[in-house]
Amino acid sequence: xxxxxxxxxxxxLGRVVATExxxxxxxxxxxxxxxxxxxxxGAIVKVEGPGVGDQGPGRVVYGVVxxxxxxxxxxxxxxxxxxxxxxxxxAAESPSVRQEIRLWTAAVLRQQPEEPLQPxxxxxxxxASDADVAQALRMDAYVTGAQPSGIPVGLYTAxxxxxxxxxxxxxxxxxxAAHLNISGVSGLATKTSAVEFLLASIFEHFPAxxxxxxxxxxxxxxxxxxxxxxxxxxxxADRRRYERLGITPQPFERVRYYAPFKADGVNLxxxxxxxxxxxxxxxxxxxxxxxxxxxEVLLNxxxxxxxxxxxxxxxxxxxxNKEFDDGFGGSHRVQTFADLNGLFRAIFDGLELSGRSxxxxxHHIATIRKVRNRLSNISTRCKGLVTDDGPSSDLPWGRFEDxxxxxxxxxxxxxxxxxxxxxxxxxxxxxxxxxRDLGVEAVVVFVDELNKYAPGDGPETYVRKMLLDxxxxxxxxxxxxxxxxxxxxxxxRRVVGNAGTTxxxxxxxxxxxxxxxxxxxxxxxxxLATLPIGELMVRxxxxxxxxxxxxxxxxxxxxxxxxxRFPPAADLPFEEAVVRQLARLDRxxxxxxxxxxxxxxxxxxxxxxxxxxxxxxxxxxxAYFRRMLGARVAxxxxxAREAVPPLNPISEEPY
Amino acid sequence: MPRSWVDAILAAGxxxxxxxxxxxxxxxxxxxxxxxxxxxxxxxxxxxxxxxRPLAPGTVAxxxxxxxxxxxxxxxxxxxxxxxxxxxVRRRGPDRRLRTAAEASREVAITRxxxxxxxxxxxxxxxxxxxxELAEEDVGQPGRxxxxxxxxxxRARLAQERELGERCLAALGPDEWLVVDGxxxxxxxxxxxxxxxxxxxxxxxQYFEGPELERALTLPAGHRTSVFQxxxxxxxxxxxxxxxxxxxxEGNDLLYGLVRVEAHADxxxxxxxxxxxxWLLRERSPLSTPDxxxxxxLYAIHDVETYLRSRTPRDVIAPPGSRLPxxxx
Ligand SMILES: Nc1ncnc2c1ncn2[C@@H]1O[C@H](COP(=O)(O)OP(=O)(O)O)[C@@H](O)[C@H]1O
Ligand SMILES: [Mg+2]
Numbered sequence: 003x004x005x006x007x008x009x010x011x012x013x014x015l016g017r018v019v020a021t022e023x024x025x026x027x028x029x030x031x032x033x034x035x036x037x038x039x040x041x042x043x044g045a046i047v048k049v050e051g052p053g054v055g056d057q058g059p060g061r062v063v064y065g066v067v068x069x070x071x072x073x074x075x076x077x078x079x080x081x082x083x084x085x086x087x088x089x090x091x092x093a094a095e096s097p098s099v100r101q102e103i104r105l106w107t108a109a110v111l112r113q114q115p116e117e118p119l120q121p122x123x124x125x126x127x128x129x130a131s132d133a134d135v136a137q138a139l140r141m142d143a144y145v146t147g148a149q150p151s152g153i154p155v156g157l158y159t160a161x162x163x164x165x166x167x168x169x170x171x172x173x174x175x176x177x178x179a180a181h182l183n184i185s186g187v188s189g190l191a192t193k194t195s196a197v198e199f200l201l202a203s204i205f206e207h208f209p210a211x212x213x214x215x216x217x218x219x220x221x222x223x224x225x226x227x228x229x230x231x232x233x234x235x236x237x238x239a240d241r242r243r244y245e246r247l248g249i250t251p252q253p254f255e256r257v258r259y260y261a262p263f264k265a266d267g268v269n270l271x272x273x274x275x276x277x278x279x280x281x282x283x284x285x286x287x288x289x290x291x292x293x294x295x296x297x298e299v300l301l302n303x304x305x306x307x308x309x310x311x312x313x314x315x316x317x318x319x320x321x322x323n324k325e326f327d328d329g330f331g332g333s334h335r336v337q338t339f340a341d342l343n344g345l346f347r348a349i350f351d352g353l354e355l356s357g358r359s360x361x362x363x364x365h366h367i368a369t370i371r372k373v374r375n376r377l378s379n380i381s382t383r384c385k386g387l388v389t390d391d392g393p394s395s396d397l398p399w400g401r402f403e404d405x406x407x408x409x410x411x412x413x414x415x416x417x418x419x420x421x422x423x424x425x426x427x428x429x430x431x432x433x434x435x436x437x438r439d440l441g442v443e444a445v446v447v448f449v450d451e452l453n454k455y456a457p458g459d460g461p462e463t464y465v466r467k468m469l470l471d472x473x474x475x476x477x478x479x480x481x482x483x484x485x486x487x488x489x490x491x492x493x494x495r496r497v498v499g500n501a502g503t504t505x506x507x508x509x510x511x512x513x514x515x516x517x518x519x520x521x522x523x524x525x526x527x528x529x530l531a532t533l534p535i536g537e538l539m540v541r542x543x544x545x546x547x548x549x550x551x552x553x554x555x556x557x558x559x560x561x562x563x564x565x566x567r568f569p570p571a572a573d574l575p576f577e578e579a580v581v582r583q584l585a586r587l588d589r590x591x592x593x594x595x596x597x598x599x600x601x602x603x604x605x606x607x608x609x610x611x612x613x614x615x616x617x618x619x620x621x622x623x624x625a626y627f628r629r630m631l632g633a634r635v636a637x638x639x640x641x642a643r644e645a646v647p648p649l650n651p652i653s654e655e656p657y
Numbered sequence: 658m659p660r661s662w663v664d665a666i667l668a669a670g671x672x673x674x675x676x677x678x679x680x681x682x683x684x685x686x687x688x689x690x691x692x693x694x695x696x697x698x699x700x701x702x703x704x705x706x707x708x709x710r711p712l713a714p715g716t717v718a719x720x721x722x723x724x725x726x727x728x729x730x731x732x733x734x735x736x737x738x739x740x741x742x743x744x745x746v747r748r749r750g751p752d753r754r755l756r757t758a759a760e761a762s763r764e765v766a767i768t769r770x771x772x773x774x775x776x777x778x779x780x781x782x783x784x785x786x787x788x789x790e791l792a793e794e795d796v797g798q799p800g801r802x803x804x805x806x807x808x809x810x811x812r813a814r815l816a817q818e819r820e821l822g823e824r825c826l827a828a829l830g831p832d833e834w835l836v837v838d839g840x841x842x843x844x845x846x847x848x849x850x851x852x853x854x855x856x857x858x859x860x861x862x863q864y865f866e867g868p869e870l871e872r873a874l875t876l877p878a879g880h881r882t883s884v885f886q887x888x889x890x891x892x893x894x895x896x897x898x899x900x901x902x903x904x905x906x907e908g909n910d911l912l913y914g915l916v917r918v919e920a921h922a923d924x925x926x927x928x929x930x931x932x933x934x935x936w937l938l939r940e941r942s943p944l945s946t947p948d949x950x951x952x953x954x955l956y957a958i959h960d961v962e963t964y965l966r967s968r969t970p971r972d973v974i975a976p977p978g979s980r981l982p983x984x985x986x
Contacts (some may be wrong), residue, residue, distance in 0.1 A: 075963070077946040085942035096942040097717075098957050099753040 016127035031122035040161035044550035046130040051123030064138030065108030074100035135165040154247040156551030179502030180477035185490040191507025193486040198556035213443035214404035221411040225273040229564035231257040240554035251557040256406040259283040263386030268579035272411040276568035384419035402441035435479040444480035452485040453492040473500035491516040506539040588623035662784030669780030671730030693864035697883040701869040707879035711935035721838040721961035722818040732773035738806040742814040767806040769796040855919035858953040878905040895922040
């Protein structure tokens with residue numbers, strides 16, 4: 003008989019049952035519900051043992067549903083066949099429906115009191131309320147109090163209830179634990195979106211006592227992160243969720259974009275080239291000294307070579323930016339790739355002239371050749387990132403600003419160049435954070451496609467070592483890695499293992515069959531394999547069990563929509579591109595002035611002058627540009643052809 | 658919590674016991690050969706009902722009862738039996754699910770007061786438990802006493818079922834039927850109701866001899882006999898009845914899948930005996946396994962029984978423990 007609930011006391015939705023074969027334990031229990039019930043896998047429930055509400059020490063247990071079972075009193079399937087005389091259609095005609103059960107398994111999230119730890123009492127089961135969810139997930143410890151550190155991650159949604167779920171900033175961004183990893187299939191797992199949303203949440207809820215925070219995001223895929231400052235489409239449900247989570251649904255207020263040039267050295271290598279937007283994309287250009295610092299990256303991509311390392315160290319310590327005697331009577335001051343090439347040539351020529359020796363200052367000629375090849379390789383493969391000649395343009399090390407996203411677009415950069423950008427950017431962050439002079443106290447570094455940069459197998463690379471290093475030590479520095487990948491099983495174990503917080507979107511079934519997921523029940527796996535867009539499973543140190551949440555669409559323009567609304571501009575001709583670059587620095591500049599100046603100049607000279615203006619930011623950009631171009635004028639006539647191209651060997655023999 | 662009457666009699670000197678005798682005697686056969694009058698046909702015939710359009714009432718109530726008992730103590734050699742009877746009506750509506758509509762239960766002590774010592778008698782009286790007295794001639798030998806107690810309890814169960822069934826009839830809607838596990842003829846109200854059916858699974862009484870008996874007991878599956886009127890000794894009520902075979906008996910035994918149906922003694926009953934039989938044939942599904950009597954136990958009746966058993970107070974059911982002597986203190 004169904005008794006109406008007394009006012010104020012909700013009716014239980016289930017009852018804990020325990021048998022010798024399926025007992026209740028301190029970590030797990032079973033309960034049954036009506037056949038029609040609002041709960042499902044992932045629902046949070048509360049068990050009240052006898053004595054709760056009365057006097058006496060009642061035990062309250064919170065649990066999350068991890069599995070569900072339905073069965074009837076049918077003794078064996080054969081009996082259903084017998085009763086239907088072998089005809090499935092007749093089975094539905096039985097005048098009575100068998101008794102059946104909805105039996106659920108729940109994993110314990112929390113017990114109160116916590117000591118002594120005992121089996122779950124065989125009590126009534128209730129739907130968890132807002133306050134229960136906070137208790138169950140131990141959020142009471144950090145969401146309220148003198149220095150709250152809750153970061154909203156989404157809404158727990160079940161049984162008609164929506165309760166905000168918070169991560170603990172101390173465990174998401176250090177120092178107690180740090181890093182976040184998100185995995186799931188492309189396009190359905192909402193990995194990129196979830197990170198964008200979470201960054202917005204962090205910027206709004208980062209606890210004041212922890213200081214300033216910024217994010218450095220590497221854009222590795224198409225236009226993914228190119229429009230973070232532009233509003234995207236939200237629906238009413240999204241807006242309601244933002245409100246419930248206490249987050250303002252707006253795009254990022256401060257975003258700085260960096261992109262290398264294309265090979266021509268003047269057009270930016272990014273999809274954010276629409277005339278309305280390209281103005282705030284800073285070029286990312288590095289010269290020899292920036293590259294030499296991270297030349298290891300280039301070497302141990304394929305192999306580890308101690309000799310080459312030693313030679314590179316020698317170049318950085320003894321040669322770069324110094325007056326250097328090559329030992330064959332030549333003196334060099336190496337500042338650019340071109341200068342370095344001159345030195346190499348002098349060494350090879352000198353060795354050849356001086357006889358049979360293969361050694362130059364304890365370095366074998368083969369090592370020298372190898373290093374030269376690698377360095378010239380990068381300057382050709384990453385032409386727009388690495389200037390052969392001339393100064394660099396870099397991220398604002400030491401001047402990072404609070405609540406600012408720095409996007410570095412390396413989507414179209416050669417893998418070698420991407421490695422170089424990661425290595426240098428992350429090392430610089432680390433260096434500055436160690437010295438506490440970055441400008442912010444914490445930086446979130448977002449790396450998508452982590453499986454490419456920190457694969458589980460394959461050779462040890464500099465980038466992987468570096469990612470491992472952040473994941474192991476970053477939390478003390480405020481250097482926090484947010485990483486995403488399709489297949490977690492393909493990422494280095496310690497990199498994912500060190501992520502204090504893990505999110506899962508829609509997962510691939512084959513991936514779920516890999517050993518890393520065997521702690522999940524088959525029901526939770528099925529839920530993950532069919533997870534709707536916008537839902538995530540969250541693991542966080544305070545949560546004893548994974549929790550499912552729903553998050554709103556990020557309030558920023560999706561990359562895909564961005565390139566439609568702001569179609570990338572076609573590459574400009576060299577002169578136009580130079581005009582555009584200069585005009586950005588000084589609005590007074592008129593195109594014809596620039597065009598007159600650069601007519602008949604060598605492009606390299608123009609690029610170098612442009613870089614100088616960019617670096618110096620003079621009051622009168624045009625005048626400075628003119629001065630930097632100097633008096634050197636390209637030869638009026640084209641250089642003489644060095645050789646006559648060979649003719650096709652056309653035989654005149656008339657056959 | 659008031660002390661249970663069992664504790665009270667033990668305190669008053671009864672020797673504790675925990676004993677459920679083998680039901681070797683089986684269910685008491687209330688009836689023996691009585692004979693029958695033909696109603697539908699002069700001589701008993703068989704009818705195939707498999708192709709008859711079944712009666713399909715939207716709502717049906719099912720009535721069944723259970724009894725549990727055990728010896729809980731002895732005063733001298735006189736057993737004191739704790740008995741529990743319960744009955745329930747579960748209604749099945751258009752959603753085909755069964756829900757409890759009414760239920761009743763009763764706990765009784767069965768013994769012969771006069772054979773007990775004074776303190777025990779006083780303890781029993783003071784406990785307020787319902788007492789069923791055994792006749793003097795039944796208590797000389799403990800074995801007889803136990804069989805007599807068992808019969809008392811069965812009577813109590815039947816009375817409870819009857820009372821609940823009659824109560825249920827009063828509340829029966831105009832198109833609703835009541836199906837009773839067992840005979841209708843115990844109750845005037847049940848016998849006279851146009852939409853009450855009794856389904857009898859045990860065939861202690863025989864109404865036929867010779868070729869008619871053979872026809873009845875070798876009835877093929879999906880067939881029924883002609884409607885007949887059992888002859889009764891004394892002032893028994895008129896009732897119509899027929900046999901119906903639910904499952905093929907060949908390969909099992911003569912009674913396999915055989916039920917006897919009782920319904921109101923009325924021409925309408927004869928007219929729809931086949932439709933009623935076809936309905937009962939449909940009730941074969943779902944099977945009431947794992948009950949051993951599944952070949953003639955309707956699932957809905959089985960459901961009522963399961964419900965009642967699950968509601969039985971735990972301490973009425975005999976502990977399954979071993980009967981080895983207790984060791985230690
Ligand atoms: N919270 C959300 N609710 C509904 N749709 C979303 C939500 N977040 C993202 N989406 C949509 O899901 C799709 C995939 O998102 P994306 O972040 O690009 O996935 P991934 O990075 O895993 O490939 C996008 O079209 C996006 O608009
Ligand atoms: Mg993505």
